[in-house]
Amino acid sequence: MEDIDAIAALQDPVRRRLYEYVAAQGREVGRNEAAEAAGVARTLAAHHLDRLAEAGLLESGSRRLTGRSGPGAGRPAKVYTRARAERAVSLPARDYRTAAELLAEAAEQAGLDAGLWAAARSRGEALRGSAAPCGRLEEAMEMLAARGYEPYLEGAEDAGGATGAGARVVRMRNCPFHAVAERFPPLVCGMNLALLEGLLGTDGPVRARMDARPGECCVVVETSKNNRD
Amino acid sequence: MTASAHGAHLAELNVATLRHPLDDPRMAPFVEMLDPVNAAADGAPGFVWRLVEEGAADATALRPAGEDVIVNLTVWETQEALWDFTYRSGHLEVMRRRREWFERHVEAHLVLWWVPAGHLPSVGEALERLADLQAHGPSPRAFTFASSYTAAEAAQHLKDVPPAQREPAARSARPASAGDAAAV
Numbered sequence: 247m248e249d250i251d252a253i254a255a256l257q258d259p260v261r262r263r264l265y266e267y268v269a270a271q272g273r274e275v276g277r278n279e280a281a282e283a284a285g286v287a288r289t290l291a292a293h294h295l296d297r298l299a300e301a302g303l304l305e306s307g308s309r310r311l312t313g314r315s316g317p318g319a320g321r322p323a324k325v326y327t328r329a330r331a332e333r334a335v336s337l338p339a340r341d342y343r344t345a346a347e348l349l350a351e352a353a354e355q356a357g358l359d360a361g362l363w364a365a366a367r368s369r370g371e372a373l374r375g376s377a378a379p380c381g382r383l384e385e386a387m388e389m390l391a392a393r394g395y396e397p398y399l400e401g402a403e404d405a406g407g408a409t410g411a412g413a414r415v416v417r418m419r420n421c422p423f424h425a426v427a428e429r430f431p432p433l434v435c436g437m438n439l440a441l442l443e444g445l446l447g448t449d450g451p452v453r454a455r456m457d458a459r460p461g462e463c464c465v466v467v468e469t470s471k472n473n474r475d
Numbered sequence: 476m477t478a479s480a481h482g483a484h485l486a487e488l489n490v491a492t493l494r495h496p497l498d499d500p501r502m503a504p505f506v507e508m509l510d511p512v513n514a515a516a517d518g519a520p521g522f523v524w525r526l527v528e529e530g531a532a533d534a535t536a537l538r539p540a541g542e543d544v545i546v547n548l549t550v551w552e553t554q555e556a557l558w559d560f561t562y563r564s565g566h567l568e569v570m571r572r573r574r575e576w577f578e579r580h581v582e583a584h585l586v587l588w589w590v591p592a593g594h595l596p597s598v599g600e601a602l603e604r605l606a607d608l609q610a611h612g613p614s615p616r617a618f619t620f621a622s623s624y625t626a627a628e629a630a631q632h633l634k635d636v637p638p639a640q641r642e643p644a645a646r647s648a649r650p651a652s653a654g655d656a657a658a659v
Contacts, residue, residue, distance in 0.1 A: 357574060432573060435562075459563055
C-alpha cells in the first residue's frame with residue numbers, strides 16, 4: 247500500500263482515535279481495551295483495527311491476555327501495536343531525508359560534531375523564544391509531545407525503588423530523527439541532546455541528559471539535581 | 476543455514492588513538508566511565524566476552540596497535556546485541572564525546588567478523604581482520620555495521636574462497652561507508 251493510501255485510512259475519526267490510542271501505549275493493546283478507549287463497540291473497534299493493520303499502520307498478533315493457559319483459558323485474543331514503518335507524504339514531492347543523510351554523512355566524515363551541536367542548541371533556544379527555562383516535567387512533556395517525541399513519565403509510582411523516591415524521569419517513545427540517528431548515532435543523538443538542552447534550558451529546574459535504551463529516544467528529561475524538592 | 480552459522484558469534488575490534496595519556500586530567504571523564512560502561516557490557520543481553528589484561532579490569536593498558544592506541548575486543552551472540560549495547564546503552568555517551576578524547580581516524584577503526592561459538596579471538600587475529608578491512612573494504616570475513624554479512628554468508632565465503640586464495644576476492648569489496656566512521 248502506498249503511503250498516501252495508508253495515511254488516508256486515518257481520515258475516519260474512529261479509526262484515527264484507535265490508531266492514536268494504540269500508538270500512545272507503547273505495548274500490545276487488545277480489542278476490548280481499544281474499544282473502551284475510543285468509546286465505540288467492540289465489533290466496530292475490531293473492524294477498524296483490522297483495517298489499520300491492513301493499511302500497514304498497525305501490526306497485529308495474538309496473545310492470551312489473562313495469563314492463563316491450558317483448558318479453560320479461552321482463545322488467544324488479537325492484539326495490536328503500532329507498525330515501525332515510517333509513512334510520509336509531501337506535496338509537491340520533497341526529499342529532505344536524502345538531504346539529511348548526505349549532510350550527516352559529510353558532517354561525520356569531516357568530524358563536525360561540535361558545530362552541528364552548537365547549531366542544534368541555538369535552534370532549541372530559538373524554539374523556546376523568550377520563555378524562561380522549562381520549569382516542570384509536565385511542562386517539558388507538553389513541549390516534547392508538540393515536537394513528536396511521544397513522552398511518558400517513568401518512575402512515578404515506584405517510590406522507594408532502586409532509583410529512590412521522587413526520581414521521576416520523562417522518557418520518549420519516538421525519535422523524530424530515527425533514520426539518520428540509526429546511521430550516525432553519536433553525531434545525531436548528540437544533535438538531539440543539544441536541541442533539547444536549548445529547548446528546555448540547561449540551568450533551569452529540569453534538564454535533558456543522555457540515557458539511551460533500545461527502541462526509544464536517547465535522551466531523558468529529569469528534575470535538576472540542585473532543584474529537587 | 477549451516478551448522479557453523481547457527482553456532483557463530485560476532486567478534487568486534489575497535490581501535491582508538493588517544494589525544495592525551497590516560498592519566499591526563501582531560502581524559503578523566505573517559506576513565507571514570509570505563510568501569511560502569513564495562514560492567515554494563517558484561518551484563519548486556521547477548522554479551523559473550525571481552526578482552527581484559529591479566530589482573531586488570533579492562534584492556535586499556537594493552538597497546539598492541541601502537542603506544543597511544545587503545546583496543547577494544549569483544550564477542551557477541553548477534554550483531555543486534557552489539558549494536559544495542561554500542562548505541563543504545565550508557566556506551567552512547569562515550570561515543571558522543573569521542574572527539575574530546577580520541578583522534579579522528581582516516582582509516583576504518585572498527586571491524587566485525589564471525590567466529591565459531593566458543594572461540595575467543597586473539598589480538599593478532601583481530602588486528603589482521605582490521606587490516607583486511609582497511610586493505611580490501613568490507614567482505615564476509617571483515618565488515619562493519621553499515622556493510623554487514625550474515626554468519627551463513629561468511630561460512631559460504633570461507634568455502635568458496637580458501638584463505639590462501641583470498642587476495643583476488645578483493646574486487647568484490649565494497650567501499651566502507653561513512654556510517655562506520657561513527658564508531659570510536
